[in-house]
Ligand SMILES: Nc1ncnc2c1ncn2[C@@H]1O[C@H](COP(=O)(O)OP(=O)(O)OP(=O)(O)O)[C@@H](O)[C@H]1O
């Protein structure tokens with residue numbers, strides 16, 4: 001049963017209203033002024049509040065403001081007489097959902113209350129679904145202990161509460177979207193919408209209506225009104241992925257929205273105010289795109305108020321072991337398999353790979369390995385051949401230890417070949433004990 005609280009200084013009005021609503025099956029409590037209303041709301045949070053605007057003591061606007069803070073879930077309906085519309089508008093700003101004109105029309109009253117309770121139900125459902133979705137996702141923490149990654153985490157933490165536009169750049173698979181989600185969670189919060197739009201995947205002729213929405217009949221095929229991504233992201237974050245692919249003719253429109261905070265749906269006559277934090281991402285070099293005339297410079301600077309550069313994985317190989325651990329845990333949940341980790345040789349191969357596809361490629365390689373593996377520890381045999389074959393190859397890496405290991409493996413192989421595979425002889429020529437050589441053969445995964 002929905003709980004309704006009536007706050008009105010006129011006793012007859014208040015009690016008549018209460019008995020009408022009780023007959024309809026609502027549970028009603030009444031208060032003669034704001035103070036009493038707030039006290040009752042504190043005892044038992046109402047679903048709907050019908051609040052008079054003009055009362056002695058605290059007026060309706062003030063009551064609305066304090067009620068919204070006290071029970072943010074409640075729908076507040078302002079009851080007002082003609083001539084007080086200005087004040088009613090103030091009440092909207094403080095969180096009222098709708099208003100009713102005195103004298104009350106019973107049908108209209110019941111319809112509005114029903115609409116409010118329906119809205120309330122939907123709000124609760126959305127909140128619940130967002131929570132479920134957030135719990136199911138593996139989190140938005142950017143894993144990695146390298147100095148580069150730490151700095152990015154600190155930067156995100158610092159800029160999250162601001163409303164400024166952020167541009168995330170970096171090669172494909174470096175975690176641009178994850179950075180955007182992390183920014184959203186720490187700033188706008190997980191309860192608010194995060195809407196991701198891939199600018200390259202939008203059909204060219206529909207980009208504008210997808211982003212800004214359209215009015216019914218705005219163009220052939222626009223049979224009903226459509227809410228655009230901007231409006232869906234209201235009060236939350238709009239992630240404009242692959243912004244470099246946004247058609248040139250739409251760029252000034254986006255710029256206008258960023259500057260004015262208002263959107264004009266296609267074919268609409270009035271613009272809509274939106275409060276959206278924009279995070280854009282690109283793996284293109286936008287400065288080159290500007291030179292080539294494919295991207296507007298003004299938009300670029302408007303987007304790049306703050307830039308987060310996601311470094312490629314090969315520049316922070318120290319992040320690979322913690323990433324592997326994190327990704328294996330994440331994949332274990334997804335695939336329902338248990339894996340302990342990588343054995344030495346596999347870890348070495350993974351440490352020295354070029355990772356042109358960055359973290360995404362690493363994740364895909366691990367997923368494949370996990371599906372193929374028979375043991376709980378993943379070995380070289382579970383990795384793609386080109387990767388496994390790289391152990392000791394040592395190209396594409398600046399990491400000193402990896403390079404040294406690569407050279408060592410190559411040198412040992414050469415000496416072994418020269419001695420026809422005679423390990424004692426090879427050890428002698430290399431100037432090490434045979435047992436040391438055996439250990440290195442094993443560690444460097446050299447078949448001999
Ligand atoms: N630092 C990190 N910690 C944990 N997971 C990461 C990290 N970086 C990337 N990932 C994971 O790697 C995958 C790819 O990341 P994401 O989609 O954010 O990359 P992207 O830069 O947007 O890639 P693309 O340019 O291909 O769209 C995701 O599954 C993401 O969760």
Ligand SMILES: [Mg+2]
Nearest residue numbers: 173176177241
């Ligand atoms: Mg992406």
